[in-house]
Amino acid sequence: xxYPAITVLMCVYNGEPYLREAIDSVLSxxxxxxxxxxxxxxxxxxxxxxxxxxxxxxxxLLKNEKNLGLVESRNRGIANSSGKxxxxxDCDDIAVKERLAKQFAFMEANPAxxxxxxxxxxxxxxxxxTGEVMQYPAEPGQIPSFLLFGNYFAxxxxxxxxxxxxxQWYCSEFPVAEDYDLWARMAAVTRLWNLQEVLTSYRVHxxxxxxxxxxxxxxxxxxxxxxxxxxxxVQPSDNEMNIHRSVARLDFRLNRDFLxxxxxxxxxxxxxxxxxxxxxxxxxxxVIGWYWYLVCRQSTGLGFYSWRAFENSELxxxxxxxxxPQVKFLIRxxxxxxxxx
Numbered sequence: 001x002x003y004p005a006i007t008v009l010m011c012v013y014n015g016e017p018y019l020r021e022a023i024d025s026v027l028s029x030x031x032x033x034x035x036x037x038x039x040x041x042x043x044x045x046x047x048x049x050x051x052x053x054x055x056x057x058x059x060x061l062l063k064n065e066k067n068l069g070l071v072e073s074r075n076r077g078i079a080n081s082s083g084k085x086x087x088x089x090d091c092d093d094i095a096v097k098e099r100l101a102k103q104f105a106f107m108e109a110n111p112a113x114x115x116x117x118x119x120x121x122x123x124x125x126x127x128x129x130t131g132e133v134m135q136y137p138a139e140p141g142q143i144p145s146f147l148l149f150g151n152y153f154a155x156x157x158x159x160x161x162x163x164x165x166x167x168q169w170y171c172s173e174f175p176v177a178e179d180y181d182l183w184a185r186m187a188a189v190t191r192l193w194n195l196q197e198v199l200t201s202y203r204v205h206x207x208x209x210x211x212x213x214x215x216x217x218x219x220x221x222x223x224x225x226x227x228x229x230x231x232x233x234v235q236p237s238d239n240e241m242n243i244h245r246s247v248a249r250l251d252f253r254l255n256r257d258f259l260x261x262x263x264x265x266x267x268x269x270x271x272x273x274x275x276x277x278x279x280x281x282x283x284x285x286x287v288i289g290w291y292w293y294l295v296c297r298q299s300t301g302l303g304f305y306s307w308r309a310f311e312n313s314e315l316x317x318x319x320x321x322x323x324x325p326q327v328k329f330l331i332r333x334x335x336x337x338x339x340x341x
Contacts, residue, residue, distance in 0.1 A: 004058075006034040006100055006159075007083035011073040012051075013041040015091035018203065019050045021127065025094040027056055031101035034087075035060055039077045042067035047091075071170045071178050078162070078169055086160045093156040094123070094201040102195060103159035113140075114164025114190030115183070117153040118199035125205055134202070136194035138287075144187040145279050145287035148228050148269075149248040150221065151180040153192070157200040158183075164190045176213055177220035184228055218245075232269070233276040240265055247291055254301045259309050262295050266315055289318025 008026050012019060026036050036056075040048050040063045051061050062080060064073060078086060085107060089095055103116055122132040134154060138146050146152045158179075166185050170178040186192060222241060229236055229244075236244065243265045246252040252262075266288050273284050296310035310316045 003082045003084075004033050004035045005083055006031070006085045006087055006104060007077075007081035008034055008036045008087045008089055008095075008100070009039070009074065009077040009081060010036065010089050010091050011039045011041060011070055011077060012043060012047045012091040013067065013070075013073075014043045014045045014047060016043075016045045016047045016050055018092035018127075019047055020054075022089060022091050022093060022095075023051070023054060023059075025096075026089060027054075027058070028097060029095065029100045030098050031104055034058060034100060035082055037062065037077055037081055038091075039073045040064065041069070041073045069172075069175065071172045071175060074178075075169050078165070081162065084162060086162055088155055088158050088160075089200070090156045092203045092205075094127075094203075095156075096199045096201070099157075099199040100159075102197075102199065106195060107159065107161060110191075112191050113161070113193060114186055115153075115158055115160045115192050117157040117159070117192075117194040119194065119197055120154045120157055120200045120202040121198045123201045123203050125203065127201075127203070129201075130204070133198060135196075137196065138194075139283075140191050140193040141280055141283040142287050143192050145284045147180075147184045147187050148225065148232070148279075149244075149287075149291065150225075151177070151183065153179070153183050153194065154200060154202055155179045156202055157194075161190075174220040174223055176217045177224055180221065181224045181227075184224055188231075221245075231276075232278045233272045234269065240268075247295055250294055250298045252295075252298075254299055256302065256305065256309075259295065259299055259302075259306070263292065263309070263313055263315060266292055270315075270318075285318040286320050289315050289320065292316060293319045293321060 010022065036059045038051050038059065038061050040061065042064050048063065051059065062076065087100060106116060107113060119136060120134045122130045122134065124130055136152055138152065143152055164186065169182065171181050174181045183192065222245065225244065243261050247262050252258050270285060270288055273279050273281065292313065292315035293310060296306045299306040
């Protein structure tokens, strides 16, 4: 029996409004050697009828007898996949026509990579482009360090070499950050990267739905981050974890005390990595320096104090910035200083 090169995995729960558009974006791919494996998670709308109403031999449908949730549905899909690779696409997102072809070509040419993603274009509920593109420009060697601060991949853009998956796939311990947890664990054993172009359109729904999940999402993200910090050799206090998350999200109260706390925390991470060698030392330092730059740039409301904090810290020398980012930083400081005067 000839197996397809790629399994496109799509999990559905009451996704009827956007499902047909997502399916069509897969069926119209320029690369044809794939199966589209759809796992219906006990939908009560017309999702199953939408799938069964499409006559295409590349589609396979698995139906859960009851709603099991996204983690178990994705794991069931992986367990039943036939392809050498698994490409994820959510049932409300859209794959660019060349997505599978470009990701397949890269993975075939680069066997050391266990997973790649891509940039994504943000579309609204009606499918209109918002003009926003989520870019993930980090080099492969820096991605494990970036994952210490947060997710660096869009679920609907990932393309996985199935043989590189760890023994445990998606984990139910982190129900709304299961993807972030899996990528962090994979980064420890294989190379990851994002192709530097848009290959998926990602649909953003009403802010209220996002808000309802915000508290659970933050709790799950902290769990994934905590696991990585412990592997690094750090057992953070509650205050240190708050600082870490504020740095990662660039969400903090503007004051000099936070700059001092953030500097101490980032220096502590550097020291711990020097001891544990959990991350490549050079790449880790660049990422730490980059976050220090972002924190200081975010603090330009303090005027030139934020520039001096950046320049006077040893972390500033780790950032490996070009001239133009520093010039823009100084201009922002000057503008804020002028407004205050």
